[in-house]
Amino acid sequence: MAQQDFEFIRQLAYRESGIVLPDRKQHMVYSRLSRRLRALKLNNFNQYCQRLTDDGGELINFINALTTNLTSFFREAHHFDYLERHLVPQWQQRRNRRLRIWSSACSTGEEAYSIAMTLAKHFPPASWDLKILATDLDTNVLDRAKAGIYSQEAMANLPKALLNQYVEPGPNADEVRLCDSLKRLIHFKQLNLLGEWPMHGPFDLIFCRNVLIYFDIQTKVKIIRQFRQLLAEDGHLFIGHSETLHNISSDFKLIGQTIYQPQHAALVRQRLGARA
Numbered sequence: 001m002a003q004q005d006f007e008f009i010r011q012l013a014y015r016e017s018g019i020v021l022p023d024r025k026q027h028m029v030y031s032r033l034s035r036r037l038r039a040l041k042l043n044n045f046n047q048y049c050q051r052l053t054d055d056g057g058e059l060i061n062f063i064n065a066l067t068t069n070l071t072s073f074f075r076e077a078h079h080f081d082y083l084e085r086h087l088v089p090q091w092q093q094r095r096n097r098r099l100r101i102w103s104s105a106c107s108t109g110e111e112a113y114s115i116a117m118t119l120a121k122h123f124p125p126a127s128w129d130l131k132i133l134a135t136d137l138d139t140n141v142l143d144r145a146k147a148g149i150y151s152q153e154a155m156a157n158l159p160k161a162l163l164n165q166y167v168e169p170g171p172n173a174d175e176v177r178l179c180d181s182l183k184r185l186i187h188f189k190q191l192n193l194l195g196e197w198p199m200h201g202p203f204d205l206i207f208c209r210n211v212l213i214y215f216d217i218q219t220k221v222k223i224i225r226q227f228r229q230l231l232a233e234d235g236h237l238f239i240g241h242s243e244t245l246h247n248i249s250s251d252f253k254l255i256g257q258t259i260y261q262p263q264h265a266a267l268v269r270q271r272l273g274a275r276a
Contacts, residue, residue, distance in 0.1 A: 001030050005045035009033070012052060017063055017137055018194040018219040032065045060139060067138040068214075071107040073158055074114045076209065078257050079238045083115070087205065087236065088122050098129045100203045102230075104193065105211040106134035109145025109186075110154070113178055115207070116185045117162050125184075133199065135191035146188045148178035193223055201230035209258075210240035217248070224249040228262060236261050 009029060010021035021029060033048065036058075042048050051058055074080050091099060099119070103112040112134035123130045136142050149170050155163065170177045191197070193211070206227055212220050227237055228251045237252060237260040239245070245252050245260060252260040 001026070001045040005049050008049045008052075009045075012062070013066055016059060016194070017066075017192060018216075019066060019214045020216050021066075029066065033062070036061055036065055064138045064140050067136075067141075069107040069138060069141050070210075071110045073110045073154065075111065076241055076258075079207070079209075079259070080114060080118050082256055082259060083118055083205070084122075088119070091204070092122065097123075097127060099123060099131070100201070101130075101132045102199070102203045102206045103132065103134040104191075104206060104208045104227075106136050106142075106145060106188070107138070108141045109134065109148065109188070110150075111207060111209070112145065112186050112188070113148070113182060116182045117166055120166075120182060120185060130185055132186045133203075134186050134188045136188075137190070137192050139190055142188050142190055148183055149175055150178075152176055194219070197226060197230070199230065202232035203230055203235060204232050205236050205238070206231060207238045208240075209238060210243070212239060212243045212248075220248050225251070228252070231262060233262060233264065 006026050006029065010025075013019045013021055030045075033045070037043075037045070037048050040048070040051065040058075042051065052062060101115055101119075103115060106112045112132055115132055119130060119132075134145065136145075152174055155167060155176055158167070166179050166182050168177045168179055208223070208227065212223070215223070224245060228249070231237060239258050239260070241258060243258065245254070251263060253263050255261050
């Protein structure tokens with residue numbers, strides 16, 4: 001990979017997905033895109049860069065190859081604990097029985113299914129309109145998420161009660177499948193956070209975890225501003241364990257460990273707590 005090839009690749013990645021690829025990522029880029037060169041029977045990265053210029057269809061494979069998809073069920077468990085202990089009781093007091101959750105970088109689906117498992121027992125479909133939108137840039141991982149099939153090892157740490165209620169035998173001996181009642185709560189859709197957002201909201205809760213770390217400050221500011229526009233006034237935003245909105249947005253107030261709420265709602269919450 002010549003330096004000019006790497007420059008072309010990182011400029012294209014930034015333009016199409018907002019992903020920032022510093023010099024230290026060059027080895028990772030080489031490793032991941034080498035698979036595409038082999039699949040296309042190309043001899044070098046210069047040829048691959050030309051292919052990206054000439055063939056718009058390869059762009060999807062290019063982005064899929066560069067996207068990091070590290071996830072697990074109930075990852076960063078404090079978010080799901082907060083969801084069940086604090087948000088569920090609040091939502092159950094509502095007159096409006098509509099709930100909208102967005103998992104904005106759902107990867108292979110573990111996050112969205114963890115949300116669904118947390119909420120399904122509290123908000124039965126007979127009396128609640130609960131929908132979870134799960135989006136990702138990578139079309140390959142979305143296909144896996146829609147299938148809802150995982151290795152038994154991936155489910156190893158799930159409580160027995162959840163396994164008994166939501167998990168069924170899979171197509172192979174070492175696989176399991178999530179039940180249809182859980183899948184019906186989730187709508188999986190391909191979405192580039194740098195592109196147009198067709199959804200209108202309002203969302204009661206948005207998960208955007210371990211995504212902002214890949215963007216520069218201008219892109220972070222833009223995305224967080226758009227989240228605020230789609231979030232309900234009393235909504236919440238969960239971000240990743242190594243992320244912060246400090247110096248990115250003044251529209252949100254930190255109310256818990258990587259848990260944010262719109263400033264106005266957070267202030268009202270503080271006042272009510274003080275009165276109590």
